[in-house]
Amino acid sequence: MGQGHGWEGAVLKLLRAKDFVFTVTRAEDVTAHYRRLRVTDGGMLAATGVHPTMWVRLWFDHAGRPHQRAYTLVDPDPAAGTFGLEFALHDGVASDWARAARPGDTIEATVHGTAFTHPEPAPSHVLAVADTASLPALNSLLDAVGTAPATIWFETADTTAGGTSGSTADGGGGADGAGRGTDGLPLRVDPVRHDLRAVPRLDRGAHLVAQVRAAAPELLAETADPYVWIACDTATTRSLSAYFRKELALPKQRVNALGYWRAT
Known part of the structure; x- marks a missing residue:
């Protein structure tokens, strides 16, 4: 690879991670704060295959030091060897790179740790909690579960309090508030099957946690085989995961x- 990846890269190598170079072929500003790139995969999909919510680690230069952030593949095409990457733009080296990216630019990437197990039995109802950072993964999840109905809490930036931070992995109808704050974002929701509940980010995610806790028990009581998917900031994700597993006693699978x- 062109640049060293530091101790993180060394550890990933020991774990048999695979490295590739992606090349930008197209760049599009979806909104003022959300940018989509299309890239060639450098042979990755042929070597690794593809699964729902699949993600890769991208390597950026941060004042001469390697900096990795993870991003979900959008609409991967194994036959063509291409896929998309979407960036919720904020302050940071990853967003700076995405803002400046043009066709012909390259980025180094590592694949390791990504996986997805289809729930069995298939979900009778999906409860998903996401935000702009995990939006591509949410879309991939909704594609993967097919016709299953879903209730989606989507945390949006609170314009009076500063909004959300960046992603590290890392498109509706519905109940009161559905769609507010999501204008222009590529959420793949179906107003017939999906109940989209836009929730402003307040109190460092505590408002989102309260909204989910208030509605989840009744939703779970009405479905035989629920599936819960949570992908937000680390503290919110841990809180809600513990709530569903311990207080509501859902099996870990x-x-x-x-x-x-x-x-921060």
């Missing part, structure tokens, strides 16, 4: 939780 970023 019915709850998938991954913290996508840390609040």
Whole structure:
């Protein structure tokens, strides 16, 4: 690879992670704060295959030091060897790179640790908690669960309090508030099957936690085979994961939780 990846890269190598170089072929500003890139995969998909919510670690230069952040593949095409990457723009080296990216630019990437297990039995109702950082993964999840109905709490920036931070992995109808604060974002929701509940980020995520806790018991009581998917900031994700597993006693295989970023 072109640049050293420091101790993190060395550890990943020991774990048999695979390295690739992606090349930007197209760049699009979806909104003023959300940017989509299309890239060629450098042979990755042929070597690794693809699964729902699949993500890769991208390597950025941060004042001469390697800095890695993880991003979900959007609409991967194994036959063509291409996929998209979407960036919720904020302050940081990853967002700075995405803002400046143009066709022909390259980025080094590592694949390790990504996986997805289809829930069995198939979900009778999906409860998903996400934000702009995990939006691509949310879309991939909704594609993967097919026709299952879903209730989606989507945390949006609070314009009066500063909004959300960046992602590290890391498109509706519905109940009161559905769609507010999501204008222009590529959420793949179906107003017939999906109940989208936009929740402003307040009190460092505590408002989102309260909204989910208030509604979840009744929703779970009405479905035989629920599946819960949580991908927010680390503290919110841990809180809600513990709530569903311990207080509501859902089996661990019915709850998938991954913290996508840390609040600072």
